[in-house]
Amino acid sequence: MRIHFQTLGCRLNEAETETWRRDFLDLGYHDAHHPEEADIIVVNSCAVTEEAVRKSRKLARRARRANPTAKLVLSGCYASLDAERAAAELGVDLLVGNPDKHRLPRLVQKAFAATRPASTAIDPAPAPRLPQGRQRAFIKVQDGCRYRCTFCIVTLARGEERSRALDEITAEIRQLYAEGVREVVLTGVHLGGYGAGLGYCLYDLLDAILKQTPMPRIRMGSLEPWDIPKGFWSLFENPRLMPHLHLPLQSGCDRTLRRMARRCKTADFRDLMEIARKRVPDINITTDIIVGFPGESEADWRESLDFIARMHFGHVHIFSYSPREGTKAASLPDPVPREIKRQRSETLHALAQRMQRETLEARQGTTAPILIEAAPLHGSERHYAVSGYTPNFLRVAIDGLGAEAANQIIDVKLRASGDHQDRFLVGHPTAGPDPATAHAAPVIHPPRS
Numbered sequence: 001m002r003i004h005f006q007t008l009g010c011r012l013n014e015a016e017t018e019t020w021r022r023d024f025l026d027l028g029y030h031d032a033h034h035p036e037e038a039d040i041i042v043v044n045s046c047a048v049t050e051e052a053v054r055k056s057r058k059l060a061r062r063a064r065r066a067n068p069t070a071k072l073v074l075s076g077c078y079a080s081l082d083a084e085r086a087a088a089e090l091g092v093d094l095l096v097g098n099p100d101k102h103r104l105p106r107l108v109q110k111a112f113a114a115t116r117p118a119s120t121a122i123d124p125a126p127a128p129r130l131p132q133g134r135q136r137a138f139i140k141v142q143d144g145c146r147y148r149c150t151f152c153i154v155t156l157a158r159g160e161e162r163s164r165a166l167d168e169i170t171a172e173i174r175q176l177y178a179e180g181v182r183e184v185v186l187t188g189v190h191l192g193g194y195g196a197g198l199g200y201c202l203y204d205l206l207d208a209i210l211k212q213t214p215m216p217r218i219r220m221g222s223l224e225p226w227d228i229p230k231g232f233w234s235l236f237e238n239p240r241l242m243p244h245l246h247l248p249l250q251s252g253c254d255r256t257l258r259r260m261a262r263r264c265k266t267a268d269f270r271d272l273m274e275i276a277r278k279r280v281p282d283i284n285i286t287t288d289i290i291v292g293f294p295g296e297s298e299a300d301w302r303e304s305l306d307f308i309a310r311m312h313f314g315h316v317h318i319f320s321y322s323p324r325e326g327t328k329a330a331s332l333p334d335p336v337p338r339e340i341k342r343q344r345s346e347t348l349h350a351l352a353q354r355m356q357r358e359t360l361e362a363r364q365g366t367t368a369p370i371l372i373e374a375a376p377l378h379g380s381e382r383h384y385a386v387s388g389y390t391p392n393f394l395r396v397a398i399d400g401l402g403a404e405a406a407n408q409i410i411d412v413k414l415r416a417s418g419d420h421q422d423r424f425l426v427g428h429p430t431a432g433p434d435p436a437t438a439h440a441a442p443v444i445h446p447p448r449s
Contacts, residue, residue, distance in 0.1 A: 009046025015138035045076035142188030192227020252307025292341030380419035
């Protein structure tokens with residue numbers, strides 16, 4: 001049986017899809033790189049915004065049109081929140097809601113055990129457990145959220161918090177390392193709530209991964225600013241924990257934050273940023289901002305914009321607010337007109353691009369270890385065959401290397417791109433690549449001084 005995956009939305013969805021893929025391969029299924037080649041198509045959907053719902057429905061319809069004879073499986077947040085409509089309108093053969101996501105491969109196997117079109121009578125060659133050229137894997141460590149931000153539907157779609165056992169996570173990471181992965185990203189709906197009910201916390205998880213696995217590079221997904229555990233900053237003394245944090249601010253105005261039911265005031269966020277940059281000098285902090293939240297006055301907006309500028313983020317994900325049925329914010333008074341939201345979004349994009357460019361230029365002339373990815377990058381001046389990320393998650397186009405260097409960690413001298421429209425650095429290796437080291441055990445550097 002050949003199976004094809006399509007994923008929309010967050011890194012947690014990506015982590016779940018990667019896990020499904022490995023489980024299906026263990027069950028004897030084979031990868032289909034294109035939906036037209038598949039016997040089964042699995043769509044992992046998103047519903048964080050109305051636009052995400054629209055895209056999820058479009059993705060399912062496109063999969064059905066691409067291969068009308070394949071069995072269509074729909075999972076994810078859209079499947080959980082609007083199951084009846086999805087089943088009735090999208091031609092779905094099997095719906096798997098979020099509570100049953102962990103059983104999806106077995107549910108598919110049971111539902112379609114007798115399905116075997118004549119075109120699959122000759123099995124393709126076994127596929128690797130990870131896609132070719134994959135250097136990074138997303139690891140789901142936690143699901144669900146205890147908080148109820150007024151704009152968020154995900155807490156309803158994902159349900160109550162639950163965490164995976166620590167030993168199970170470290171075993172998965174060791175297995176991924178054995179298969180060639182050189183970087184993992186820990187993901188969860190409420191990552192900072194990891195271990196609730198198990199007697200663990202996020203510190204314990206990170207400490208165990210650093211001590212019990214050889215994975216060279218460890219990253220975290222989005223982490224709420226009020227969730228930093230005790231002893232957290234000392235973990236960054238180990239250079240295998242990458243110095244990048246994504247801390248969602250959502251607004252730089254306390255009045256707006258109260259309407260959002262956020263648990264962090266701007267003063268708290270400012271203090272956290274100061275501590276982070278003092279304890280981890282090369283840290284890159286990125287964030288999320290919602291523009292045009294209901295009741296956001298011109299004064300609120302100006303206050304927010306000024307605070308964002310003072311925080312000097314390395315990157316800003318910008319969302320124009322749109323009502324999401326089922327959330328408290330959808331019924332709040334004083335909606336912001338669409339044209340004002342558009343203007344504010346454009347202003348914030350301009351600020352975010354300036355801050356990002358200044359962040360990149362500050363790295364000019366430095367050297368950083370880059371995990372090389374066989375991912376081409378096209379800039380304003382030229383095309384680069386490979387790229388990668390600095391430890392603090394800045395994109396780098398690599399001069400002088402080809403795809404044979406993929407999956408190696410190589411020291412690269414950095415410079416800013418010649419065009420301010422480019423959102424990446426350019427780098428040249430300080431020494432030539434050694435293909436023999438592509439899958440070798442990592443060199444564990446001493447802690448940062």
